[in-house]
Amino acid sequence: MGKIVIDPVTRIEGHLKIEAVLDNGVVKEARSSGMMYRGLENVLLGRDPRDAARIMQRICGVCPTSHGLAATFALDEAYGVNGNIPSNGRILRNLIQGSNYVQSHILHFYQLAALDYVDVTAVADYNGSDPSLKKVKEFIARGHLGPFLPRYEGDYRLSKEENRAAVAHYVEALNLRRLAHEALAVFGGKMPHNMSIVAGGVTAEPTIDKIASFYWKLEQLSNFIEHRYLPDVLMVARRYSDYFGIGAGCKQFMSFGVFDLDHHPDLTKRRRYIPQGIVRAADLKLRPLDPNQITEQVENSWYRETGPVHPYDGSTEPDRDKAGAYSWCKSPRYAGEVMEVGPLARMLAAYAGGNAEVKSQIDGVLGQFNAGPEVLFSVLGRHAARAIECKLVADKLKQWVLELQPGRPVCAEYSLDVNNRGMGLHEAPRGAIGHWIVVEGGKTKNYQAVVPTTWNMGPADGKGVPGPVEQSLIGTRVKDQNNPFELVRIVRSYDPCLSCAVHVVTPKGGDLGRFVVG
Numbered sequence: 001m002g003k004i005v006i007d008p009v010t011r012i013e014g015h016l017k018i019e020a021v022l023d024n025g026v027v028k029e030a031r032s033s034g035m036m037y038r039g040l041e042n043v044l045l046g047r048d049p050r051d052a053a054r055i056m057q058r059i060c061g062v063c064p065t066s067h068g069l070a071a072t073f074a075l076d077e078a079y080g081v082n083g084n085i086p087s088n089g090r091i092l093r094n095l096i097q098g099s100n101y102v103q104s105h106i107l108h109f110y111q112l113a114a115l116d117y118v119d120v121t122a123v124a125d126y127n128g129s130d131p132s133l134k135k136v137k138e139f140i141a142r143g144h145l146g147p148f149l150p151r152y153e154g155d156y157r158l159s160k161e162e163n164r165a166a167v168a169h170y171v172e173a174l175n176l177r178r179l180a181h182e183a184l185a186v187f188g189g190k191m192p193h194n195m196s197i198v199a200g201g202v203t204a205e206p207t208i209d210k211i212a213s214f215y216w217k218l219e220q221l222s223n224f225i226e227h228r229y230l231p232d233v234l235m236v237a238r239r240y241s242d243y244f245g246i247g248a249g250c251k252q253f254m255s256f257g258v259f260d261l262d263h264h265p266d267l268t269k270r271r272r273y274i275p276q277g278i279v280r281a282a283d284l285k286l287r288p289l290d291p292n293q294i295t296e297q298v299e300n301s302w303y304r305e306t307g308p309v310h311p312y313d314g315s316t317e318p319d320r321d322k323a324g325a326y327s328w329c330k331s332p333r334y335a336g337e338v339m340e341v342g343p344l345a346r347m348l349a350a351y352a353g354g355n356a357e358v359k360s361q362i363d364g365v366l367g368q369f370n371a372g373p374e375v376l377f378s379v380l381g382r383h384a385a386r387a388i389e390c391k392l393v394a395d396k397l398k399q400w401v402l403e404l405q406p407g408r409p410v411c412a413e414y415s416l417d418v419n420n421r422g423m424g425l426h427e428a429p430r431g432a433i434g435h436w437i438v439v440e441g442g443k444t445k446n447y448q449a450v451v452p453t454t455w456n457m458g459p460a461d462g463k464g465v466p467g468p469v470e471q472s473l474i475g476t477r478v479k480d481q482n483n484p485f486e487l488v489r490i491v492r493s494y495d496p497c498l499s500c501a502v503h504v505v506t507p508k509g510g511d512l513g514r515f516v517v518g
């Protein structure tokens with residue numbers, strides 16, 4: 001028996017610790033711990049509810065748009081405008097959110113995950129004229145492996161030329177990510193933390209020059225995704241094809257659906273480009289989602305015990321001394337069950353829901369590997385799903401921006417003085433995101449957010465069932481315990497973001513207590 005502790009796992013967002021107990025080189029037990037308490041607490045209580053769409057974005061600089069939009073969907077319902085968002089408002093929300101997807105997926109592959117497969121030191125003796133590679137070579141010559149660390153040794157499988165090409169794309173990706181931020185800002189005002197998405201619609205007016213500017217940026221992004229990102233993922237998949245059989249996880253998937261195609265007031269009935277629902281590996285059927293089945297529990301989390309509670313009734317009272325607890329993440333469950341969320345869940349939902357574009361892309365990739373859908377439940381399945389989604393979303397954005405109608409309304413009117421509540425469900429780049437707000441006398445009375453990384457990285461629940469990442473780690477053979485490539489490749493395939501997961505909003509106020517972390 002041996003134990004591997006990776007703390008922190010770097011090249012992700014936020015502070016994550018992974019512990020794996022090995023028996024004969026195979027992971028027998030695994031723990032995923034959110035290690036940073038953030039304390040973005042209590043700020044919404046008693047405030048104008050509309051502030052949620054701005055303040056909740058501060059949970060995370062990577063996916064603020066998703067939090068802003070989840071808050072806005074909840075506000076749409078609370079203000080009773082959820083059925084009359086103008087078409088321009090709906091489309092502009094999709095464009096702002098979609099730009100963030102594209103940026104986030106490119107970031108995940110190149111800057112975060114690729115270096116588990118691409119050996120950056122292949123550039124150390126580069127003598128050619130590519131300016132990006134010359135720059136990286138200078139970095140290495142100064143003795144700085146800086147942003148490329150940490151790296152393990154012994155399982156880099158690409159040729160020197162492949163490594164160098166991928167490193168050049170790493171640098172190119174930085175520029176393309178900036179372009180995606182600029183695309184978001186065309187209608188969102190700025191990134192991070194857009195100022196445009198508000199209850200009722202958006203504040204940005206579509207104009208011909210903005211439409212052209214957005215389209216041109218997406219054209220370049222779509223080219224990069226098609227000619228760099230997708231081929232690079234496939235190259236990694238060919239060289240590391242054993243990772244189609246590693247990191248399966250819970251094999252139950254949930255999507256809240258994203259990119260509205262109509263204005264149905266009920267979010268569970270709204271038509272969305274990526275559909276809502278539950279998919280299990282066993283039959284790949286899309287089943288409807290009942291938001292009342294969502295609960296969070298804190299059996300193994302550093303919060304005062306409450307049992308499973310629906311987010312409308314949720315609370316967040318830290319208890320750092322709680323016996324047996326090991327994470328600042330809670331354990332969200334759907335109908336009491338673990339669910340994996342993220343691009344793989346969404347692509348499976350779209351695949352099972354009969355989306356022809358998704359089906360053709362996924363079948364195309366599977367065909368290249370002579371494999372059936374079962375290989376999708378894996379490290380490489382997650383990377384492939386993310387890249388395919390990135391391509392499809394970029395292409396859709398180009399189509400949707402041309403559906404805008406300059407001069408037509410972007411926002412609906414509504415009264416601020418309400419007693420109501422609202423639920424905002426959609427999908428952040430990393431998966432299903434939900435915000436729940438209770439408004440009384442025109443002020444925020446209660447607020448809860450349940451986010452993707454909590455679903456994926458959360459600890460075991462009260463029944464002892466481990467979270468999705470923990471399940472992915474258990475049963476994995478680690479070839480070299482000093483270089484646990486398998487473990488970090490599994491964890492990073494989920495694209496974890498701990499700053500999203502440990503946001504800590506206390507709905508009822510009160511003392512948050514004293515914290516000792518570490």
Ligand code: NFE
Nearest residue numbers: 060063428430453497500
């Ligand atoms: Ni901080 Fe986030 C996304 C959300 S993940 S990146 O995508 O919500 O928990």
Ligand code: MG
Nearest residue numbers: 448449450504
């Ligand atoms: Mg929460």
